[in-house]
Amino acid sequence: MSLDTVENAAKTPDVELPWAELGLKKDEYERVVEILGRRPTGAELAMYSVMWSEHCSYKSSKIHLRQFGEKAPQSDALLVGIGENAGVVDVGQGYAVTFKVESHNHPSYVEPYQGAATGVGGIVRDIIAMGARPVAVVDPLRFGAADHPDTKRVLPGVVAGIGGYGNCLGLPNIGGEVVFDACYQGNPLVNAGAIGVMRHEDIHLAKASGPGNKVIMYGARTGGDGIGGASILASETFDDAKPSKRPAVQVGDPFQEKLLIECTLEAFAEKLVVGIQDLGAAGISCATSELASNGSGGMRVELDDVPLRDSTLSPEEILMSESQERMCAVVEPEKVARFLEICEKWDVIATVIGEVTDGDRLEIFWHGEKIVDVDPRTVAHEGPTYERPYARPAWQDALQADDANKLPRPSTSDELKQQVLALVSSPNQASKKWITSQYDHFVQGNTVLAQPEDSGMIRIDEESGLGVAIATDGNGRYAKLDPYHGAQLALAEAYRNVATTGAKPLAISDCLNFGSPEDPDVMWQFVEAIRGLADACQILGTPVTGGNVSLYNQTGEAAIHPTPVVAVLGVIDDVARRTPVAFSEEGQLLYLLGDTREEFGGSAWSQVVHDHLGGLPPQVDLERERLLADILISASRDGMVDAAHDLSDGGLIQAVVESAMLGDKGARLIVPDGLDAFTFLFSESAGRAVVAVPRSEELRFTDMCGARGLPATRIGVVDGDAVDVQGEFALSLEELREVHEATIPALLA
Amino acid sequence: MARVVVDVMLKPEILDPQGQAVQRALPRLGFEGISDVRQGKRFELEVDGPVDDAVLARIHELADTFLANTVIENFTVKVEEPAVGAEK
Numbered sequence: 144m145s146l147d148t149v150e151n152a153a154k155t156p157d158v159e160l161p162w163a164e165l166g167l168k169k170d171e172y173e174r175v176v177e178i179l180g181r182r183p184t185g186a187e188l189a190m191y192s193v194m195w196s197e198h199c200s201y202k203s204s205k206i207h208l209r210q211f212g213e214k215a216p217q218s219d220a221l222l223v224g225i226g227e228n229a230g231v232v233d234v235g236q237g238y239a240v241t242f243k244v245e246s247h248n249h250p251s252y253v254e255p256y257q258g259a260a261t262g263v264g265g266i267v268r269d270i271i272a273m274g275a276r277p278v279a280v281v282d283p284l285r286f287g288a289a290d291h292p293d294t295k296r297v298l299p300g301v302v303a304g305i306g307g308y309g310n311c312l313g314l315p316n317i318g319g320e321v322v323f324d325a326c327y328q329g330n331p332l333v334n335a336g337a338i339g340v341m342r343h344e345d346i347h348l349a350k351a352s353g354p355g356n357k358v359i360m361y362g363a364r365t366g367g368d369g370i371g372g373a374s375i376l377a378s379e380t381f382d383d384a385k386p387s388k389r390p391a392v393q394v395g396d397p398f399q400e401k402l403l404i405e406c407t408l409e410a411f412a413e414k415l416v417v418g419i420q421d422l423g424a425a426g427i428s429c430a431t432s433e434l435a436s437n438g439s440g441g442m443r444v445e446l447d448d449v450p451l452r453d454s455t456l457s458p459e460e461i462l463m464s465e466s467q468e469r470m471c472a473v474v475e476p477e478k479v480a481r482f483l484e485i486c487e488k489w490d491v492i493a494t495v496i497g498e499v500t501d502g503d504r505l506e507i508f509w510h511g512e513k514i515v516d517v518d519p520r521t522v523a524h525e526g527p528t529y530e531r532p533y534a535r536p537a538w539q540d541a542l543q544a545d546d547a548n549k550l551p552r553p554s555t556s557d558e559l560k561q562q563v564l565a566l567v568s569s570p571n572q573a574s575k576k577w578i579t580s581q582y583d584h585f586v587q588g589n590t591v592l593a594q595p596e597d598s599g600m601i602r603i604d605e606e607s608g609l610g611v612a613i614a615t616d617g618n619g620r621y622a623k624l625d626p627y628h629g630a631q632l633a634l635a636e637a638y639r640n641v642a643t644t645g646a647k648p649l650a651i652s653d654c655l656n657f658g659s660p661e662d663p664d665v666m667w668q669f670v671e672a673i674r675g676l677a678d679a680c681q682i683l684g685t686p687v688t689g690g691n692v693s694l695y696n697q698t699g700e701a702a703i704h705p706t707p708v709v710a711v712l713g714v715i716d717d718v719a720r721r722t723p724v725a726f727s728e729e730g731q732l733l734y735l736l737g738d739t740r741e742e743f744g745g746s747a748w749s750q751v752v753h754d755h756l757g758g759l760p761p762q763v764d765l766e767r768e769r770l771l772a773d774i775l776i777s778a779s780r781d782g783m784v785d786a787a788h789d790l791s792d793g794g795l796i797q798a799v800v801e802s803a804m805l806g807d808k809g810a811r812l813i814v815p816d817g818l819d820a821f822t823f824l825f826s827e828s829a830g831r832a833v834v835a836v837p838r839s840e841e842l843r844f845t846d847m848c849g850a851r852g853l854p855a856t857r858i859g860v861v862d863g864d865a866v867d868v869q870g871e872f873a874l875s876l877e878e879l880r881e882v883h884e885a886t887i888p889a890l891l892a
Numbered sequence: 893m894a895r896v897v898v899d900v901m902l903k904p905e906i907l908d909p910q911g912q913a914v915q916r917a918l919p920r921l922g923f924e925g926i927s928d929v930r931q932g933k934r935f936e937l938e939v940d941g942p943v944d945d946a947v948l949a950r951i952h953e954l955a956d957t958f959l960a961n962t963v964i965e966n967f968t969v970k971v972e973e974p975a976v977g978a979e980k
Contacts, residue, residue: 253963254961254963254964257964363907366905366906366907367904367905368905368906368907370905392906392963392964393907394902394906394907394908394909394964395907396907396909396912398909399909452907453904453905466907467907490916
C-alpha cells in the first residue's frame, strides 16, 4: 500500500481497512469514522486500535474502577492518585514513595524469560517516569499445577527472567508470592511490582504543556518487536489470536534500562523536564497521545526522526512498536541542548521528534505528508466504555453449598500428624527458597527484610532508619468462592503482613487478573471483587494509588480463578524496630491473636488433603484487622514482641513451622480450651497472627491486648528442636525441614 | 561421517543487545563502516552414518525444539562434508 495520508483518506472514503484484524469491533470502527468525520488513515487506525484495546483503554473495567476514586478514604499520605504512571505516597521526613503492580501474563506464557524480564522493565520505567529512583521489585506469580510438564517450561524461564533483569539493574527483589493451581495452566500470572523513592519536590507528572516545547524520544531504537502486542496479544484469548506478521514478543536490554534510569534522574535533578512518559504497551501511539491530552492538547511529531533499528518499518509499525527501554520527554527549547548532552553522557540515543503546539490536534508526519490528524483525547481517554452484562454464576450457589467444613477430618493423632506433613510439603506451602534464591535480595545494601518474611522492607534513610515495607497477596481460591470477600481477604492479608513486620499500612496498588469480561460469570466476579476492594479500602483507610487490570486470562471456556493481587505499602519510622518471622530465643511465649473459628472453605487443608474447593471463605472483619495491625505496630515499636507471623493459608501450624524453621528453634504448643486440635492447627480464620513475646514483656503485652479488646491466647512456648503439639504429636525440625524444602527442587530443578 | 551445521539467529526484528554492544565498540577500536552487527549461535553436529532426508528431518526437529527458541529465533540447517584431510 502506498502512503495513506490524511488527504488521501478524505478523498477515498470507500477504502476498506483491516480494522477487524487489528482487534476493533465494527461499532468501534464506526465510532472512529464518526470522530474523524472521514475514514482513518492506516496510521490513525493503528493508533486507535492499540489505544482502544482492552489492555490500554480499560473499556470493560473503567466504569467499575471509578469506585476506587469515589470511595477513596481520606488520606493525608496520598500525594498523587490513580491515573498517573504510578501513585505517590508521603512517608514522612520529606520522602515520597511511588509503587505499582502490573501484569505481564500473556507475554510470559509465550516466551517466559523475555516476557517476565520485560515485565520488570516496564514497571521500573513507570517508577522513573514519576521522578523516583527505583529501589526494589516484588513479583507475585501464579503457575499451573506444580507437577504439570508445562509448569517446568514456564516457571524456570519466568524466574530467570525476573532475576536476570532485576540483577542487571541492581534492584533487590524483596517479596511476592508463588502459587500453583491447575486453573493457571494455560494462563500463568506474572505480576511485577516496583518501589521508587524521591523527595516531595521531585514528583513529576506526565504532561505536555507549553507550545514550542520539544518532544524528545530517548533510549533504545524502535524496532519491529511487539507489534500488535498491545491490541492482540494482551487483549484476546489465545484461541482467537490472529497470526501476526511480526512476533509480538519483545526482548529487553536491562543495561540500556539502567542507563535510562540514571539519565532520566539526572535530567530531573537539573529540572530539564516538563513532562515525561515511558513507552510501554502501544509505544509511540500511547506516549504521544497521552502526553498531549494530559497537557494543553496539541502536538506535532515527525515520525521520520524516530531512531529505528530496522529501516523497513512502516509508519504504522513505528507507531505500534513495543520496543523496550524507550522514554519520551517534553523539554523547553532552551534546555534541549543540555538534555541531549546528558543523554550523550550516558550513551543513550536521544532525538527531538516533535513539538507541543498551541492547537488541540495531534499531527504526525511521515516523509513530509500528514498521516495522523486526531484529537489526542479521543485516542487516549475517550475510548469506548462497555457496561458488560454480568450475573451471579448459576454454579455459585452449589459451590458455596459444597461446605468444606463437612469434609472428613483426621480422627487420630497420627492422622493429624500425617496431614501436617502433607500440608507443609505441598507445593503451595513448601519453601520457595529454590525460586527466591535466584533473585538478589540485598543488592544496594538497604534490604532489611525479604522473602520469606511477611513483607519486604527497605531502608530509605540511613540516618533516621526510615523505611518502607511492601507485601503482596491474593488468594484465588477464596475469590472463586466469594469474589467480594475474597478480594477483601487479599487486601486484609497484605495489610496484615505489612503490620506484622511493624510497618503502618498507607496505600495499596492492585493487579486484577480475571478471565474474559465477555463472559457474564467472569464479569460478575470482577465487579464483585472491585466493590469488595473499594469498600475495604474505605474501612482500612488505605487508598488505591493505581495498578492494572488483566482480562482474558482464559483458554477456551475455562477462566482462571478470579485473582485480585493486592500490594500494600507501609512505612516504619525505624527499621531497627522491625519484627521478623523467626523465633529467636528459647522461652519466648507464643500468643495467638484474634479469634479462631471452624473455617476451612478454600483452605490449604481442603486443597491438599481433599483436593476440594467449596464452601465459603473465612469471614472478613476489617475493624478487627485494623485493631490487630495497631497492636502489632505498637508491639514492634515498644519492643514487646520478638517475632510475629501472620496466619493465612495453612493456618496456625504452617505459621509456627515456618517461624520455627527460620529461627531453628522448636515450639511446644498447647491446644487452647474451647478448640479441638484440628481446628486450632488448620483453620484459616482471618485477622490473626502468632507472636513470640519475651517473658519480661508478657504482662505489658497482654494488658495492651486486654485494654484494646483483642483476644490474645497463650498457646505455648519456644523450646527444643521440634514442633510439639502436646498430647498429639511432635515433629522434629529436621524432619519438617526435609519435607518442606525438598518439594520445589524435586518438581522443578 | 558428516557434519551438519545449525545456525541460530535472533529474528531480524528482535533486539540483539550483544550485537549492539559489539557494533558500538567497533568505532572505538578504529573499525569504521560497520552499521549493524547481529550475533548468533552455530552448532556443529557430527552425525554417525549418512545424512539422508530422515536424519535431516530429525535434526530439524531437534533444532526446532531444543537448539533454537523459535519464538524469537530462526535457524538454518546445512550439511557440511568434512574437508579432505580433516580426519587424521
